[in-house]
Amino acid sequence: MSVASDPQAALRSFAKTADFFVGIDSDGCVFDTMEVKHKECFIPNIIRYLGLAAISKYAREAAEFVNLYSKHRGINRFPALVETLDLLEHRPEVSRRGVAIPRLQGLRDWIGRETKLGNPVLKAEVERTGDPDLALCLEWSEAVNRTVGEIVHNVPPFPMVRESLEALRGKADVMVVSATPTEALTREWVEHKIDGHVGLIAGQELGSKKEHLALAAVGRYEPHRILMVGDAPGDRKAAEANGVLFYPINPGAEDQSWQRFHDEALPRFFEGSYAGEYMASRIAEFEALLPERPPWETAP
Helix, strand or coil: CCCCCCCCHHHHCCCCCCCEEEEECCECCCECCHHHHHHHHHHHHHHHHCCCHHHHHHHHHHHHHHHHCCCCCCCCHHHHHHHHHHHHHCCHHHHHCCCCCCCCHHHHHHHHHCCCCCHHHHHHHHHHHCCHHHHHHHHHHHHHHHHHHHHCCCCCECCCHHHHHHHHCCCEEEEEECCCCHHHHHHHHHHCCCHHHCCEEECHHHCCHHHHHHHHCECCECHHHEEEEECCHHHHHHHHHCCCEEEECCCCCHHHHHHHHHHHHHHHHHHCCCCCHHHHHHHHHHHCCCCCCCHHHHCC
């Protein structure tokens, strides 16, 4: 199959050159871009396109919680939008203001039947169905991408990322595993001249992170020689679903996490002592940082 007829062909044909494989998330993991993208690009466009100006304060709180400060952190933009709307729908302050929260049932149905949750597939679905919910969400998503392109520049990798990528050179095959559009990923990795360290930049158009790992690495490398590095629970879940290892970049302590990756975790990974107690301690520390429920639901 060609790449045009099979968007995941690049994953299936990922070139194996080493015995080890490392998948690395990008936003919030390699680059300190999560806050600026969501607060300056995603959320203003949510308020604009979904008509939420009357409850902008609560819309911001909900979207920031989902995308930055909860166990949903790092999920694809379309499920994240649904999670945000669900939080708003059940918030008493919103109900008291009489604001109708869009249900976007068309989006919910699409998410339920599709894994490649990106603009190209969404655009084709809009053209096929004419669904007004999907058309609105495509407009919103395209506006987000434009805003990211206008605003997000000159945001370098976290300290010790370059050194870690250099330490991987020649020892492991490296791939970007992300839910961000590939165009934005490529622009950022090229801008900071670190794209040469990876064999493939895989974004949302190539499927979920679980699929990225499954198609590019699982069955081709031994499970204990496959490592996913990420800053979100979805990265951990993608690793666990494929039976491979996970190293967390802790939100709020990214510099220290990368230093520890370079100094401790990576040598352990190569020597075969990363799995077990060491990895469990890193994951427990990571999981404690991100709550399940928002503070306005758990406050006494």
